[in-house]
Amino acid sequence: ETGVTQSPTHLIKTRGQQVTLRCSSQSGHNTVSWYQQALGQGPQFIFQYYREEENGRGNFPPRFSGLQFPNYSSELNVNALELDDSALYLCASGGSSTDTQYFGPGTRLTVL
Amino acid sequence: KQEVTQIPAALSVPEGENLVLNCSFTDSAIYNLQWFRQDPGKGLTSLLLIQSSQREQTSGRLNASLDKSSGRSTLYIAASQPGDSATYLCAVRPSAGNNRKLIWGLGTSLAVNP
Numbered sequence: 001e002t003g004v005t006q007s008p009t010h011l012i013k014t015r016g017q018q019v020t021l022r023c024s025s026q027s028g029h030n031t032v033s034w035y036q037q038a039l040g041q042g043p044q045f046i047f048q049y050y051r052e053e054e055n056g057r058g059n060f061p062p063r064f065s066g067l068q069f070p071n072y073s074s075e076l077n078v079n080a081l082e083l084d085d086s087a088l089y090l091c092a093s094g095g096s097s098t099d100t101q102y103f104g105p106g107t108r109l110t111v112l
Numbered sequence: 113k114q115e116v117t118q119i120p121a122a123l124s125v126p127e128g129e130n131l132v133l134n135c136s137f138t139d140s141a142i143y144n145l146q147w148f149r150q151d152p153g154k155g156l157t158s159l160l161l162i163q164s165s166q167r168e169q170t171s172g173r174l175n176a177s178l179d180k181s182s183g184r185s186t187l188y189i190a191a192s193q194p195g196d197s198a199t200y201l202c203a204v205r206p207s208a209g210n211n212r213k214l215i216w217g218l219g220t221s222l223a224v225n226p
Binding site for chain 1: 155203217
């Protein structure tokens with residue numbers, strides 16, 4: 001157990017809808033990163049938050065957005081869902097950007 | 113652009129064998145390299161983290177080495193067990209450019225047969 005939790009575990013949405021995924025970081029960790037992992041692929045970095053500010057972003061469009069709260073929990077929001085957004089979404093928390101990253105169990109999103 | 117490659121893509125061995133998984137990266141400017149395990153449909157479990165100044169790390173039956181100059185890391189698993197069956201991914205954190213993200217290989221799918 002890493003102490004990082006994610007909800008929901010599974011989610012089914014239809015194209016064009018919006019979704020919010022949630023992550024609760026490990027205690028004491030002020031950095032959270034989100035990754036998208038398509039089937040059979042390695043995770044792709046979406047963005048990272050540090051002390052409630054986005055401080056790094058991968059090659060994802062603006063319809064992928066996030067929030068980090070004062071208790072260091074985090075949300076990933078995806079608007080205007082597309083079929084290709086179907087993937088496992090992982091959040092990872094760490095004490096600093098260069099420390100071990102501890103991953104949650106992921107949210108499996110299916111877009112129909 | 114940093115690229116991470118893992119060989120082999122899949123491996124099937126009998127229980128008890130010692131085995132080596134390989135990870136290579138194209139840019140030696142890294143902070144660290146991390147090995148993870150992923151069970152089917154599950155999240156990632158961190159196995160070992162090697163800082164750029166280190167040569168190896170050990171945890172139980174696992175030993176990871178890092179040769180930054182040649183862009184290579186190996187994960188050695190001793191006396192493999194069926195419970196080791198999973199996908200093993202390596203990831204590097206760049207020390208230049210966007211160092212907020214981990215860059216990942218595609219993983220090695222390991223099956224240990226009883």
